[in-house]
Amino acid sequence: MCILCGQRLDDKFGVTFGYIHKGLRLQNDEVVRLQNTDMKNLLRHKKLCLVLDLDHTLLNSTLLIHMTLEEEYLKSQTDSLQDVSKGSLFMLDYMHIMTKLRPFVRTFLKEASEMFEMYIYTMGDRPYALEMAKLLDPQREYFSSRVISRDDGTHKHQKGLDVVLGQESAALILDDTENAWPKHKENLILMERYHFFASSCHQFGFSCKSLSELKNDESETDGALATVLKVLKRVHKMFFDELKETLVDRDVRQVLKLIKKEVLKGCKLVFSRVFPTRFQADNHHLWKLAEDLGATCSTELDPSVTHVISTDAGTEKSHWAVKHMKFLVHPRWIEAANYMWQKQPEEKYTVNQTKNQ
Numbered sequence: 001m002c003i004l005c006g007q008r009l010d011d012k013f014g015v016t017f018g019y020i021h022k023g024l025r026l027q028n029d030e031v032v033r034l035q036n037t038d039m040k041n042l043l044r045h046k047k048l049c050l051v052l053d054l055d056h057t058l059l060n061s062t063l064l065i066h067m068t069l070e071e072e073y074l075k076s077q078t079d080s081l082q083d084v085s086k087g088s089l090f091m092l093d094y095m096h097i098m099t100k101l102r103p104f105v106r107t108f109l110k111e112a113s114e115m116f117e118m119y120i121y122t123m124g125d126r127p128y129a130l131e132m133a134k135l136l137d138p139q140r141e142y143f144s145s146r147v148i149s150r151d152d153g154t155h156k157h158q159k160g161l162d163v164v165l166g167q168e169s170a171a172l173i174l175d176d177t178e179n180a181w182p183k184h185k186e187n188l189i190l191m192e193r194y195h196f197f198a199s200s201c202h203q204f205g206f207s208c209k210s211l212s213e214l215k216n217d218e219s220e221t222d223g224a225l226a227t228v229l230k231v232l233k234r235v236h237k238m239f240f241d242e243l244k245e246t247l248v249d250r251d252v253r254q255v256l257k258l259i260k261k262e263v264l265k266g267c268k269l270v271f272s273r274v275f276p277t278r279f280q281a282d283n284h285h286l287w288k289l290a291e292d293l294g295a296t297c298s299t300e301l302d303p304s305v306t307h308v309i310s311t312d313a314g315t316e317k318s319h320w321a322v323k324h325m326k327f328l329v330h331p332r333w334i335e336a337a338n339y340m341w342q343k344q345p346e347e348k349y350t351v352n353q354t355k356n357q
Contacts, residue, residue, distance in 0.1 A: 039167045042117055046240055048252060049166030050116035050232070053175035053191070054124060054132050058225075061099040061132075062197035064091075070213040071198060074098065084138050092131060099135060100196040103218045104225040109142050111229060115236040117166065119146040121159055121173075123180065126151050158182060169251040172235065174228060186253040189231065192224050192339040224339070231341050234259055257292075263337050264295035271297070272310035272317035274331055290334050309334065313351045 042048065052058060067074070078098070079087025088101040112118060120136075122129045126149040133147045152163055159180045161168050173181060176193045195201045196217070198210040211217050218224065238255045267290075275284045282288075286309070287297050298305065301320055308321035308328050321328040333349035 034165055035167050038117075038165045039170050042166065042170065046115075046236075048116050048236060048239065049119070049164065049171040050112060051119045051121050051161070051164060051171060051173045051175075053173075053177070053180075054120060054122040054129065056176040056193040056195070056200065057102075057174055057191045058105050058136060058194075059099055059101045059132060060194050060196040060200050061097050062199040064096050064098060066197075066199035067098065068198045068213065071210075073215075074212060084135050090135055095128070095131060098197070099132065100212070101135065102194045102196075102225055103220045103223050104229075105136065108225040108229050109136065112232060113142045115232065116172070117146075118142050119148060119164055121148040121164075121175075123150045123157075123159070125149055160184065161187065169253065170239075172232070172252055172256070186257070189228060189256070190338065191228065194218065194224065227340055231259065259341075260292055261294040263341060264290060264293040264334075264343055267295040267306050267343070268304050269295050269297050269307045269309055269334075270299065270301055270305050270317060272308055272315045273312055274309055286331055286334055289338055293334070293337055295334075307333075307346070310351055318351065 055061060074089065075091065075098075078089050078091040081090060081092075084090065085106070088103075088105075090099050090101075092099060109118070120129060120133055120143055122132070124132075126147075129147050129149040133143055137143050148163055154160055154162055157180075159175070161171055161173075161184050164171060168184065168187060171184075171187055173184060173188045174191055175181060175188060176191045178185060178188060178190055181188050193200075193204065195204070195206070196211045198213055201208060201210045220226065235252060235255050238259070239250055239252055269290055271281065271284075271287070274286060275281055281299055282297070290297050290309075301308075301317060303324075305321075305326060308317050308326060309331055310318050310328065311330060312318060313322075313328060318328050320326075327346045328351050329346050329349040330351050333344055333346065336344045336349065
């Protein structure tokens with residue numbers, strides 16, 4: 001509707017902000033004005049914008065009918081919905097689901113709220129998004145009305161910062177799905193997926209036992225949210241460094257890129273049988289990821305190489321690594337460094353020789 005006269009507008013008009021007020025749409029120039037105003041206000045309070053995905057990032061949900069026999073014990077261990085601030089496992093009978101909050105999420109939200117204006121942005125529907133927001137933020141002190149669902153987006157099956165009242169240069173995103181943000185990958189901090197329930201593992205093709213079936217969980221102290229909070233604090237500190245240029249000229253994407261480049265700085269990698277034959281190596285996502293993390297990648301072996309990346313210890317390059325006392329690691333070593341934002345112990349990512357060698 002028009003905010004001046006109340007007239008109903010065509011769906012192609014402007015950008016929808018239905019999560020702020022039902023039916024609200026704003027013209028593009030008004031969106032830009034509001035984003036500029038919001039940014040100035042945030043910067044004045046030394047805050048940035050943080051957009052948070054729900055499923056597999058802050059929590060994990062499953063339909064009750066999808067729970068396995070090994071998960072039945074959970075039904076007797078759920079926390080009270082009368083005071084959700086003290087619990088982490090909830091049965092929502094009226095929605096036929098069980099939800100588990102990711103370890104450390106309450107501390108994460110409390111500390112992140114001091115540095116960021118936070119939004120929830122989920123591909124789930126609006127009723128689900130609002131219920132999850134109640135579990136995460138029962139006092140409405142972190143998100144207020146800033147809960148965006150798939151119904152509020154401007155593109156089907158995609159998320160975008162165009163429906164966030166914050167400028168791209170001051171916004172960070174936490175999400176487990178990179179493809180959900182095709183236009184904003186430089187703002188994205190990719191999260192390792194939280195698979196508490198068996199149905200979540202099955203959804204992504206994993207045949208292993210889930211955390212719930214193992215009666216285990218992520219670490220509170222060095223799990224995904226504790227790790228990413230440290231990154232957010234570094235970004236915030238660097239962005240507001242008073243020795244740098246004026247605040248309005250700064251870009252959080254450049255800050256994030258600088259921090260990421262430190263992760264594998266000083267490492268020189270050669271890949272062995274990781275890419276398909278005749279594939280242009282420097283176009284492969286692992287090559288690009290390693291460079292984003294600060295590593296140097298090469299196709300040639302020489303004394304300056306520090307790591308050979310392979311899935312097979314029987315290749316010629318793998319043998320070279322062992323002979324010359326270089327690290328021989330699985331490609332998961334690069335992926336783990338990306339999720340943990342620091343170089344991982346090589347001994348945790350050793351490579352086995354294939355049986356046909």
